[in-house]
Amino acid sequence: MKQYLELLQHILDNGELKTDRTGTGTISTFGYQMRFNLQDGFPLLTTKKVHLKSIIHELLWFIKGDTNIKYLVENNVRIWNEWPYRDFKDSPDYKGETLKEFVAMIKSDETFAKKYGELGPVYGRQWRHFEGPDGRFVDQLAEVIEMIKTNPSSRRLIVNAWNPPLIPDMALPPCHMMFHFYVNNNKLSCQLYQRSADTFLGIPFNIASYALLTMMIAQVCDLEYGDFVHTLGDAHIYKDHLEQVDLQLSRDIRALPTMKINSNIKNIEQFRYEDFELVGYNPHPLIKGKVSV
Template identity: 65%
Template sequence: MKQYLDLMRHIRDCGVSKEDRTGTGTRSVFGYQMRFDLAEGFPLVTTKKVHLKSIIHELLWFIRGDTNIRYLVQNGVNIWNDWPFQSWLNQTGQADDFPMYTPLWREQMKVFVERIKEDEEFASSYGDLGPVYGHQWRNFEGVDQLAQVVEDIKANPDSRRLLVSAWNPKDLPVMVKSGLPPCHSLFQFYVTEGRLSCQLYQRSADVFLGVPFNIASYALLTMMVAQVTGLKPGDFVHTFGDAHLYSNHLEQVEEQLGRQPFPLPTMAINPDVSDLFAFRFEDFELQGYQAHPHISAPVAV
């Protein structure tokens, strides 16, 4: 994963200081690209341990068109909790009682998550992120983009229109209320010599926390779509708009940059699955993953 470490170094050395929506502050660059040949291994960061279970469940959640965190938290995935939790605090007048990231805030988060798990009505009211990724992939103004792109790859692999967009200006005001406008906003497939490649355009990228998830998620999606369309995985190309390191992640970045990467693992996918919407968590097995210990850092909300 030299490409990822090079991106962090580039931002550290060449980025500019910018303020941001969260008030945290960032070091930022505009415009950057990485490329991963999926034949060389599964691009999961090895200089810190990455929680693959969260990545797989999140991707399956997107694919099924779900936007409520209930499925995620019931499967032990907590990566989306901060936004609906903070929205709930704001809506119910509790935000001043539970300042963000304090011990009290974290304890109240546990209460919120348990209610999401156990109370379907509460989850329906406060667990939904709005019409974010899964909704746009499967129901963009009535269009199931994901199902359509799979059929288009099969029918016309040379097409230059094999795109899926999560950026729907009409729905942005609704997304902002309880979540975020899509950061990984558009992806395009490309077929050549029996190989399927995918390029993602990510308008905004939290490089330390989010990007390792994004790389693995879209690499896995590429492999899944390749399998159900009878192709071999090609390249995953990751293109960025604003790629940034938050100011409260810089010490963690230095720690990670001081580590040597291990060889890439491989991802085994159940070969019997031929329908993109039939994949389950049990259909994936990561093999040979060796990684340095996890490095924690706060999410900027």
């Protein structure tokens, strides 16, 4: 994952101090691109341990079109908890519950989860149920898979999560907002455009998630793995992550693991967590960091 460490160093060398919506402050640059050949191994960061279980469950959650955190918390995935908790704290039902207590209530109380676990029309909703101005809904993911199978030379193999009229209803507007597939020499490649890139916490997840999505779609379309290309808009390091970034940059890069996928699955909706096996992952220890909400 030399590409990722080069991104961190690029931001440190060229970034400028910038304020942000969270009030934390960042060192920020604009415009950067990384490329990962998926034939070389699964691009999961080795300079710190990355929680693959969360990545897989979140991706399956997106593919389902789900927008409520109940599925995630039932599988002990915590990456989206802060946003609905923030809104719950502003509600008349809030009685001083901690984040841990809030998550337990989401997990155990279906009615509470429906009321306070919803994130609005975020990623999964846009992938599977994109609403146009005429009220027509489009299953973008299903359509792009069908197009890859029937018209692989198309330049319109795109899924877009940025739906302007619905942005105010989302707990967090899409950061990884559009992805574009490309077929050549029987290989499937994917380019992601990400408008906002938290390089310490978010980017390792995003790289692995979209690499895995590309591999899954390649399998259901009977294609080989090509490249994952990651294009970033505002690429930043939060000021309270600088020590963690320095620690990562001091660590040696280790060999990439291999992702094995159940080859019997030929429908994107049939994948389950048990269909994925990571082999040969030997990362450095976890480095913790606070998420800015």
